[in-house]
Amino acid sequence: MEKKTLAAVAGLVAGTLFAATKGRERLALSRAKHPGPGGHVRMAKRIAGQIPYYAHVDERFFRADGCDASVAARRRAGFERLAALYAERFPKTLALTAETREGLSDLQFTGRYRVPFPFAATVRQHLPVGAFMARADGAWLTDLDGNRFVDLTGSYGVNLFGNDFYKATMREALDSAEPLGGVLGSYHPAVADNVRRLQALSGLDEVSFHMSGTEAVMQAVRLARYHTGKRRLVRFAGAYHGWWGEVQPGIGNPVPADHTLTLADQSEQTLAVLGKRTDIACVLVNPLQALHPNRGAPSDSQLVDSARTAGADLPAYIAWLHRLAETCRANGIVLVFDEVFMGFRLAPGSVARAWGIDPDMIVWGKTLGGGLPIGVLTGRAALMKRWRDDRPVDICFARGTFNAHPYVMAATDAFLRRLDSPEVAALYDGMAERWDARAARLNALFAGNGLPLAVAHLATVWTILYTRPSRYNWMLQYYLRAEGLALSWVGTGRLIFSLDIDDALFEQIAARIVAAARAMLADGWWDGPVATNKQLKRQALKESIGARLRGG
């Protein structure tokens, strides 16, 4: 009897202690989350599921901010002028785009998310954006109608050295891979050179080749889990690591990513959690977050007001990453630098190494493929191993039909060999200062012209910020296209420059951006009633609630 009581008391105490520990863990975890929507991915997804569709059409399209009739008339005239210009200038490109859209899911998706959804239907109807280009030469793209645009799309980040550079690497690959052709399984000799060069660039022991950045990230996480025996992966709020479900919890992913923790970047509480928890296999770092810590990539479809901010305190970010690396090392967590985007863009190789950090794994992609699709994982030998000597059947399987494809390997080799050339070295020489000066120059032009704009940037990755509260900032992308500037589907959220852009061309680009913004200013889009960003957000929220009450 006494024994039973004792056991019950011991059980109660153990249970209470367990509950207290769990409670403390949960509290620590919630403190390590960023308070913004990027930090609360499940809640953001739940809210997204509640927002109904509604559209601003006719007069409402021009007066969503409650501007007076004369401003609305100026906006309408500007909009109609642009629409006429698009129709006249891009007939063939737009006709083929319209014809293809129905059968091409991706085109339908990007077309829907260029601007905030209440405005999208009218914009799509009158200012459709051509999806086709016929030619690239240097920093210029030519559409099917012969219009030339300066390429600010950066091909999602692939285009680092200029379009001509990749034409050359792909042409060279075509020649050198041609004797072997599409044979898979055996390697083209370029593979050997790539392995050697990537070992040197990463400072890591082994390399595996994949077909995309997403896949290489998957492999990094899978191996980290295999070797640590832990399941959780940590990503930082807002950071993109490809579209695999487990690195994309929340909006965009139809199922919950239960093993993913989204923690705050540059946070002491995050370091505390990483220092204590015993279930974390790896931490993923995307150095691009230095430009917008704890937030997702800026897209014009989110421009409901002018609250977009960006800007890097690089020394502080780097100092924190050093502490992150120490914490991971001390607690047996695999540190993965995802350099798919920023690798080679911030330094002639690894960003982590340029910042004095030695991660356990580095993921590469985009520009490394010399214009062809690639993902690469480099890592410490002990982590890259896909079997256990003492448990030979317990393997970590990873294959991929097209991994190390001869043409991709030859183009990658052409890319890596050119890194050693004096021409490429010259592009990196003084790069940070050059792009800082160019951003400062454009900001001075904005200020000098009384334009409510500013740019923030991390080297060649730029984002346009809006300094006067407005609901119509997304219109700028249409004025920019009219000035012959090609943008990606996220519009002014991300301009990606290639390093072959010289000072003279930059001046031209700056002049075009200023001309576009001046036209937009003259057309009244920034002349709405004086309001704060908070008020504009509230306006949009009210519309949403109204639509919901109407049965949306």
Ligand SMILES: Cc1ncc(COP(=O)(O)O)c(C=O)c1O
């Ligand atoms: C940092 C980062 N990781 C991974 C990926 C995914 O690469 P991919 O689109 O080649 O699958 C991207 C793509 O934008 C990226 O920027």
